Amino acid sequence: xxxxxxxxxxxxxxxxxxxxxxxxxxxxxxxxxxxxxxxxxxxxxxxxxxxxxxxxxxxxxxxxxxxxxxxxxxxxxxxxxxxxxxxxxxxxxxxxxxxxxxxxxxxxxxxxxx
Amino acid sequence: xxxxxxxxxxxxxxxxxxxxxxxxxxxxxxxxxxxxxxxxxxxxxxxxxxxxxxxxxxxxxxxxxxxxxxxxxxxxxxxxxxxxxxxxxxxxxxxxxxxxxxxxxxxxxxxxxxxx
Numbered sequence: 059x060x061x062x063x064x065x066x067x068x069x070x071x072x073x074x075x076x077x078x079x080x081x082x083x084x085x086x087x088x089x090x091x092x093x094x095x096x097x098x099x100x101x102x103x104x105x106x107x108x109x110x111x112x113x114x115x116x117x118x119x120x121x122x123x124x125x126x127x128x129x130x131x132x133x134x135x136x137x138x139x140x141x142x143x144x145x146x147x148x149x150x151x152x153x154x155x156x157x158x159x160x161x162x163x164x165x166x167x168x169x170x171x172x
Numbered sequence: 173x174x175x176x177x178x179x180x181x182x183x184x185x186x187x188x189x190x191x192x193x194x195x196x197x198x199x200x201x202x203x204x205x206x207x208x209x210x211x212x213x214x215x216x217x218x219x220x221x222x223x224x225x226x227x228x229x230x231x232x233x234x235x236x237x238x239x240x241x242x243x244x245x246x247x248x249x250x251x252x253x254x255x256x257x258x259x260x261x262x263x264x265x266x267x268x269x270x271x272x273x274x275x276x277x278x279x280x281x282x283x284x285x286x287x288x
Contacts, residue, residue: 091273101263103216103279110274149215155273158204162215 059084062150064163071140072171078125079135079166081150089155092133094124097147097165106148109133137168145170175199178266178280186288187258193251193283195266201246202268206277207239210263222249256287 063082071077083092094106109117109124117124125134137144150163175198183191195205203224208216220230222243230236238260240252253260265282269275 089273091275093276095277101265101282101284103265103267103277103282105276105278108274108276151277153269153273153275158269158271159206159218159221160269160277164215167213 061085061161062152062163064150064166066166067164068167068169070169070171071137073142074139076136076138077140077168079137079148079150079168080132081134081163082130082132083150083152083161084131085152085154087154087156091153092124092126093151093153093160094122094133094135095149095151096144097149099146103149107135140170142170142172144168176266176268176278176280178283180283181281182284182286184286184288185256187256189256189287191253191256191285193253193264193266193285195249195251195280197247197268200268202249203246204268205243205249206267206269207241207249207251208265208267210265210282212263216265219251224249253285256285258287261285261287 090111092109096104107117107119107122109126116126121138123136147165149165151160153160177196179194205222207219210216218231219234220228222228222241224243228241243249267277267279269277
């Protein structure tokens with residue numbers, strides 16, 4: 059089974075609007091971390107936000123917030139007030155405490171329209 | 173945060189050439205480094221985990237003799253693509269993450285390898 063599933067290959071959003079990128083995960087490890095990364099066309103991977111499995115509150119970092127629904131095993135990224143510079147690939151990733159590796163989703167290509 | 177420096181950023185070379193990619197940790201000591209390969213419009217595929225002072229751990233399906241990984245010091249890990257062919261053309265990226273489920277990866281800027 060896929061550890062991380064991103065079901066939206068591509069998304070469009072109007073500038074200044076909010077957008078939600080979906081991510082579901084699969085693990086039996088009670089301790090895990092969930093991460094979102096942004097990859098612009100230049101290729102570098104930029105860490106955006108982290109959510110721990112034991113965190114009671116949803117993580118927020120500036121315009122980024124993570125809608126964490128543990129029972130549903132989902133960790134959706136919400137970008138508020140989209141900007142043209144937000145156009146990029148976005149990857150959801152998970153790290154389990156028992157394993158020193160990360161699992162990545164297939165990514166979502168976000169296009170912000172002016 | 174941790175800084176990972178990856179060189180070169182782009183390589184274009186002839187088929188049959190061996191290409192070395194370096195990944196350096198600039199402000200921390202890295203006992204492990206991750207090496208990924210990424211095809212266009214696809215996700216990152218973990219190739220191997222390099223371990224300082226010992227053999228790398230390769231993922232299933234990755235040719236060890238093709239992709240030589242060396243982690244001789246706490247600040248340098250290298251990936252050598254031996255006798256490269258056009259099908260080895262790809263984006264290669266390294267990363268480091270301290271141990272712990274809550275620790276994010278810090279990535280190098282990647283290397284675009286093009287084999288003619």
